[in-house]
Amino acid sequence: MLKNVLLITNPVAGKGLGEKYAQKLKDVLEDYHQSNVEIKITEEEFDATKWSKNATKEGFDTVICLGGDGTVSETVNGIIEAQDKPVFGFVPMGTVNDLGRALGYKMNPEKAIEDFKTVSIDKLDVGKVNDRVxxxxxxxxxxxxxxxxxxxxxxxxxxxxxxxxxxxxxxxxxxxxxxxxxxxxxxxxxxxxxxxxxxxxxxxxxxxxxxxxxxxxxxxxxxxxxxxxxxxxxxxxxxxxxxxxxxxxxxxxxxxxxxxxxxxxxxxxxxxxxxxxxxxxxxxxxxxxxxxxxxxxxxx
Ligand SMILES: Nc1ncnc2c1ncn2[C@@H]1O[C@H](COP(=O)(O)OP(=O)(O)OP(=O)(O)O)[C@@H](O)[C@H]1O
The missing domain is CATH 2.60.200.40 (Tumour Suppressor Smad4)
Incomplete structure (x- = not known):
């Protein structure tokens, strides 16, 4: 994990600071985990789903998104469809950030990014409703x-x-x-x-x-x-x-x-x-x- 990381950021969420935060997270991952990092900026709905679904095929072992609950949900919808699933993480940048709260992520994006200096892996449940998660x-x-x-x-x-x-x-x-x-x-x-x-x-x-x-x-x-x-x-x-x-x-x-x-x-x-x-x-x-x-x- 964290060898080849895809960062997906939503430019609309989090007061439009997604690109700036993605760059900060890239620096932390490079400095603390020697990761190769690519940043992709979403242009429309479901970009995050499309990109995270294909991430492992493109050589990424980890997908981290930056955005609100909508972006996190879209990213997980892609990961769940992938045959070989990448490790998932995110920087909470929305209004509510329920999953971030449950996982103990910091609600302040700057602090949440700092926390990526030390990481471990856990399992996460996902809910399926009709044809989506x-x-x-x-x-x-x-x-x-x-x-x-x-x-x-x-x-x-x-x-x-x-x-x-x-x-x-x-x-x-x-x-x-x-x-x-x-x-x-x-x-x-x-x-x-x-x-x-x-x-x-x-x-x-x-x-x-x-x-x-x-x-x-x-x-x-x-x-x-x-x-x-x-x-x-x-x-x-x-x-x-x-x-x-x-x-x-x-x-x-x-x-x-x-x-x-x-x-x-x-x-x-x-x-x-x-x-x-x-x-x-x-x-x-x-x-x-x-x-x-x-x-x-x-x-x-
Ligand atoms: N470039 C873009 N322009 C407009 N909308 C986008 C763009 N990229 C992604 N989106 C859409 O923005 C929607 C809202 O994103 P998200 O939920 O992450 O932010 P938010 O609404 O600020 O957060 P929250 O709902 O937690 O307050 C998502 O459904 C996503 O599809």
Missing amino acids: FINVIALGPIAEQVMTTDSDDKNRFGVLAYVRDGMKAFFTDKGYEVRVTASDGTTTEIKTNLLFVGLTNSIGGVEFMIPGANYNDGKGYLSVIKGHTPINTIRAGLEVGLSNIDADNIFRLSDTKFKIESINNESITTNVDGDNGPELPLEIEILSQAIDVLITGES
């Missing part, structure tokens, strides 16, 4: 729909507050969806909800205690569904999350390796996958246990 979360409901509309400039200017502002717009609606969740053993649960998500790590939406006990390589996905669809249901569930109450009365929780999620009345329901548009229901979700090798950075 996700690295952190798949969500549905009015709040998830609203945060998908958050503008990139606003995210750069206001950070997480841009998401909170947009999420609040959906908070006080009465809209809800009737869904059926089927667990791996065939057990079904029917719920009307305004927020459902399946996460892979403890950190969701930047809240590091959202799924207490979830680990990035425990082979499990963690489903949480707010029971009900009124603002009062949401507030009660939010309070239970704030109190880290794992046996919350207002949230249906299930940890499993596979989930099926369908609309009970065939409504068209969209999803948010790692912060961007995802597939419509029905969803077939499967956790690919320890599917890729990931860099852990910094002194432990």
